[in-house]
Amino acid sequence: MWKIYAWFYLLIVLLSSFFDDQVQVPLFMDISGIIVGIACVVALFAYVYQKAVLTSVIWKALFIAGLIWDIIYCVIYEDWTFLEGTSFGDIIIMSALTIILIIPSYIAHFMYAFRSKNIWKQKQTEPVI
Secondary structure, X not given: OHHHHHHHHHHHHHHHOOOOOXXXXXXXXXXXXXXXXXXXXXXXXHHHOOOOXXXXXXXXXXXXXXXXXXXXXXXXXXXXXXXXXXXXHHHHHHHHHHHHHHHHHHHHHHHHHHOOHHHHXXXXXXXXX
């Protein structure tokens, strides 16, 4: 099931990158958003396919940085005016769908960084070429 989700998530991320959301953000937020987005997708696929990429310390830092980035973006930079005139029921449905799509990627990233000791042990025992 995780593999299906990972490929579906990647498709959603790629499709959403083609649509400009017209939110004016500082360049550093735009660049950091791209880095966070790529990190989320890589962590998801690395967890799903049980592959060690970089180190767990880096993924722990990226997980925390990603959470902080998402909170800052949603609170400070997101343009919520598109919701004006939208019914409360539609807002609930959009919010629920967003949560359903995003939460599993956070779970996978967390599990990869903090709970996948077997992946990181495997990397240590593999010969370096």
